[in-house]
Amino acid sequence: MKILVPVDASTVALAPITHLQALARSGVEVEVLLLNVQPRFHRHVAQFTSRGARDLLRQERSRLAMARAIEALSCTSLRWRAFTEVGRPAERIAGVAEREQVDEIMMGVGRHPGWLRWINPSIAQGVMARTDIPVSVLARGQAGVFERYALPAGVAGLAALLIAGE
């Protein structure tokens, strides 16, 4: 079973590795394709830097982002390969999954409140919209109190102050 695991530097992104280990222990043959997607630089940044310098920076960031996942995978008996891609995460993840003909995409994600997801849509949902390949989501953690209440309350308070000021 070929499984694509997109990772960033977060701890939640490592969740699939533990799950895949358990899957391999139950007798399923698993091959892991580890993927990190680095964003393109804004054109205002790109015009003042060389392509080589940008590629070097992306490589370094990608190496740092994948370091923990590679370390975790090295301690297991799982077969794995690592890739770095450049572009929009959801687009590239779906693209690599199609190109490598994986059986499944497995993503570890953090739990966030609805309003935050509305502003910053989930990459998992974006991937699912772009491919027929099944997407497994392992949600970890809890949305913090600040994320859930303090920020929306602050914005509402500010709006109320502005309205009262008028």
Next chain:
Amino acid sequence: MRILIPDVDSVNSLPAVRYVIREFLSGDRFEVHLLHVRHAVHSAAADHALQPARALLASVHVPYAVHLEAGDKARTILSVARRISADRIVLGTARRWSATRLSEDSVIQRVLDTAPMPVTLVAGKAVSRIERYSVAVGLGAALGLILSA
């Protein structure tokens, strides 16, 4: 290993069943729990909705059980998953930007947000151009009507 397949909508749950069957045929061994959940359960309607999924599972001898539940979809899916100690939830869903998906989105998101076990989303058939644009046009028209009122 136990896999729960909730029947969020009967058309798009079939790709989830096919996906699970593929895994079964590739050597993975598990039992499948089909869950039909609606706000009110009518056993005849549930039988009709689950019939294609049951036929598929039976054709390849995948062991399965059927659960009929009434209640809030996301909450019921999670409570059944906990009750049967499911190792995984496999959800068949409509593609994004489809009319069906608009009604499903909150259920999927709530399951994703709260499930302690992995949730696999299997996309259904691709959205037709008519369906894709009709959603946008419908929303635009509704917004236009609200603004003009």
